[in-house]
Amino acid sequence: xxxxxxxxxxxxxxxxxxSIDGSTFDVLDPVTNQTYLTAAAGKQADIDVAVSAAxxxxxxxxxxxxxxxxxxxxxxxxxxxxxxxxxxxxxLESYDSGLPITQALxxxxxxxxxxxxxxxxxxxxxxxxxxxxxxxxxxxNRKPIGVAGLITPWNTPFMLESWKLGPALATGNTVVLKPxxxxxxxxxxxxxxxxxAGLPEGVFNLVNGLGEQAGxxxxxxxxxxxxxxxxxxxxxxxxxxxxxxxxxxxxxxLGGKSPAIVFADADLEAAxxxxxxxxxxxxxxxxxxxxxxxxxRPIYDEFVERYAAQAKRVIVxxxxxxxxxxxxxVHPEHFDKVMSYIEIGKSEGRLVAGGGRxxxxxxxxxxxxxxxxxxxxxxxxxxxxxxGPVVAITPFDTEAEALELxxxxxxxxxxxxxxxxxxxxxxxxxxxxAGMVWLNSNNVRDLRTPFGGVKASGLGHEGGYxxxxxxxxxxxxxxxxxxVHNPVFGKPAGTDQQxx
Numbered sequence: 001x002x003x004x005x006x007x008x009x010x011x012x013x014x015x016x017x018x019s020i021d022g023s024t025f026d027v028l029d030p031v032t033n034q035t036y037l038t039a040a041a042g043k044q045a046d047i048d049v050a051v052s053a054a055x056x057x058x059x060x061x062x063x064x065x066x067x068x069x070x071x072x073x074x075x076x077x078x079x080x081x082x083x084x085x086x087x088x089x090x091x092l093e094s095y096d097s098g099l100p101i102t103q104a105l106x107x108x109x110x111x112x113x114x115x116x117x118x119x120x121x122x123x124x125x126x127x128x129x130x131x132x133x134x135x136x137x138x139x140x141n142r143k144p145i146g147v148a149g150l151i152t153p154w155n156t157p158f159m160l161e162s163w164k165l166g167p168a169l170a171t172g173n174t175v176v177l178k179p180x181x182x183x184x185x186x187x188x189x190x191x192x193x194x195x196x197a198g199l200p201e202g203v204f205n206l207v208n209g210l211g212e213q214a215g216x217x218x219x220x221x222x223x224x225x226x227x228x229x230x231x232x233x234x235x236x237x238x239x240x241x242x243x244x245x246x247x248x249x250x251x252x253x254l255g256g257k258s259p260a261i262v263f264a265d266a267d268l269e270a271a272x273x274x275x276x277x278x279x280x281x282x283x284x285x286x287x288x289x290x291x292x293x294x295x296x297r298p299i300y301d302e303f304v305e306r307y308a309a310q311a312k313r314v315i316v317x318x319x320x321x322x323x324x325x326x327x328x329x330v331h332p333e334h335f336d337k338v339m340s341y342i343e344i345g346k347s348e349g350r351l352v353a354g355g356g357r358x359x360x361x362x363x364x365x366x367x368x369x370x371x372x373x374x375x376x377x378x379x380x381x382x383x384x385x386x387x388g389p390v391v392a393i394t395p396f397d398t399e400a401e402a403l404e405l406x407x408x409x410x411x412x413x414x415x416x417x418x419x420x421x422x423x424x425x426x427x428x429x430x431x432x433x434a435g436m437v438w439l440n441s442n443n444v445r446d447l448r449t450p451f452g453g454v455k456a457s458g459l460g461h462e463g464g465y466x467x468x469x470x471x472x473x474x475x476x477x478x479x480x481x482x483x484v485h486n487p488v489f490g491k492p493a494g495t496d497q498q499x500x
Contacts, residue, residue: 002091002320008039008184010046010208011191013053014201020045025210027184030098030328031318031364039184042209047176047217050205054147054174055223057202064144064172068122075119075170077197082112082162085193089186093158094319096185098328098365101320103282111162117447118166118467125468137479142472144172145249149224151215151239152187153231154180154330155285155387161187164228167467169203176205176224178215180231182331184208211235219243226250226470230287233385233411233456240459251460251470253287253452255385256413258434259406260290261396264298266418267440272303274442275391276310278416280369283326284389285334287457288414288436288443292382293393294405300395304373307393308352311369316358326389328365335365338388341381342370348382349375349392383409399428407433413453414443435461 007024009016023041028034040046058064063071082089090105099107127140148168152161157180168175179187187206194204207214219227219242226249229239233254243250260278262271278290295303317324329335342355354370367389375382375392382392396402406415415434419425429437435453438444445451445463452461462470 002095004036004092004095004185005188006037008037008188008208010040010042010050011188011204011206012046012050013056013205014195016191019043019209020049025181027096027182028331029095030330033332033364037185039181039208042178042207042214042217044213044217046207046209047214047221050176050207051147051218051221051223053202054176054205057200058144058146058174061174061200061202063169063174063200063203066172068125068170071170071172072119072123074198075115075122075166078193078199079112079115079119081193081197082115083109085189086112089158089189091320092189093156093183093186094327096183097154097157097330098319099156099282100317100324100327102322102324104319107156107159111159114159114162114166114447118170121464121468122170125465127474135480135482135485137481139477139479141475141477142171142468143475145471145473146173146225147223148173148175148471149218149221149227150175150177151211151218151227151229151231152177152179154182155282155287157183158186158189160230161190163462164230165190165204167462168228168471169199171468171471173471174203174205176207176218178207178209178211178218181208181210182334216242219248220246222246224248228462228470229253236459249470251452251462252458253462254413254456254458255387255411256287256289256453256457257292257383257385257409257411258288258290258414258416259292259294259432260416261294261402261406261418261428262296262299262303263402263417263419263421263424264296265420266299267420268299268303268306270440271418272307272310274416274418276307276314277442279391280311280314280326280389283329284338284367284369285330285387289387290414290416291386291391292405292409293391294396294402295393296402297395297397304352304393308371308373311353311371311391314369316361316366316368326367326369329367329388330365332365334387335367338367338386338390341384341386341388342367342390345370345372345375345379345381345390345392348379349373354389377405377408385411399424403428403431410456411453412455413457414438416441416443
């Protein structure tokens with residue numbers, strides 16, 4: 001039996017506290033949809049206190065003034081603590097989100113790696129210096145910006161929180177984190193980890209609550225100069241509008257409807273395995289899921305037959321069972337959304353696998369891996385983000401048609417190309433409207449590379465030096481080395497008026 005708290009508080013200024021007005025909200029277990037704890041529901045007043053604590057830590061505390069090496073040591077201690085508690089983190093994450101326990105464990109370990117990566121990068125980073133020999137040196141000075149507002153989603157919450165916390169803290173900022181209201185459980189562990197690692201008081205603050213209350217207050221707060229958000233495109237549009245009056249820095253990784261393009265010369269076995277994993281891992285609740293599979297006509301029938309047969313063998317089960325490959329969707333609201341798309345799909349394509357609840361799961365948010373074939377490009381299941389274990393397969397005849405289909409939606413986050421033609425793979429990849437493309441590969445990411453999308457999939461990029469850029473102000477400093485050499489205005493009459 002998992003040891004669970006019965007309530008979750010905010011963490012502000014080094015203290016665990018309830019909401020100022022005492023408000024709470026219920027958190028549901030995805031397997032039973034029963035309330036298993038209550039969480040403090042933050043509002044404007046709670047955000048005000050958290051921002052004030054973070055601002056005080058930034059202006060008066062040691063964190064922004066530490067040498068990068070000193071901050072790096074603390075971040076490495078954080079990574080060590082996360083690694084040492086990975087089993088506990090995975091248990092809580094799996095219970096809270098419905099993710100299979102083995103996949104939740106991988107996400108916990110990735111969270112540690114995120115901190116370790118930025119702990120190293122902030123020490124190793126170098127900035128530009130430009131010289132005019134004998135006359136001038138110009139260099140870039142990076143400075144932390146202030147209070148970073150971090151708003152995170154409910155899919156792989158702990159890992160995605162680390163993705164933002166790592167670079168924000170490494171660069172000397174203080175933070176206010178607003179985790180997703182569906183999955184606040186694992187986020188509650190950060191405070192103890194940070195305290196044990198030696199993070200100064202007030203540098204990290206956490207306010208739970210609903211997006212339209214706590215999240216909205218954080219975005220609109222005049223004392224928060226930058227917001228990093230991961231979530232739905234529609235929410236991103238609201239954040240963009242609400243942040244505009246304050247001219248805040250924004251980094252937004254939003255929705256996706258990513259294509260996987262399989263050409264006839266591809267390694268069919270590898271392509272099927274990768275595209276099965278790409279849409280059904282993490283319960284299909286992943287922004288980079290290859291949920292539109294475009295297959296060249298000569299291999300289309302074979303691909304659909306083999307893909308559907310393999311999808312039927314994907315193991316749906318209780319999240320805490322190590323054999324489970326697809327667990328329970330995060331919340332009944334999301335379950336209803338995914339099921340409604342499945343019903344829509346039955347009139348838009350040919351159902352070849354799944355299509356409802358799996359056998360033996362009459363309650364909870366369980367969805368059988370669902371595959372639609374022969375899906376036209378104007379179908380809703382082809383163009384709209386479902387964010388569940390549902391895939392649409394569509395045939396194509398030419399490269400030009402495949403590219404038109406790949407680019408024919410409003411999203412542009414990721415894409416996957418399967419072909420053994422080297423020239424085609426590079427040219428096709430570069431023509432796709434996507435922030436990230438994988439060639440003959442599953443979604444395996446180097447942390448040094450930029451992560452982000454185009455079109456409705458996001459604004460800006462994070463990852464590697466792009467994260468350092470986002471969380472710092474870059475100040476150009478110019479030093480004169482020789483005689484001051486500039487035009488002189490307003491000289492007395494009779495003197496040399498020439499300047500250069």
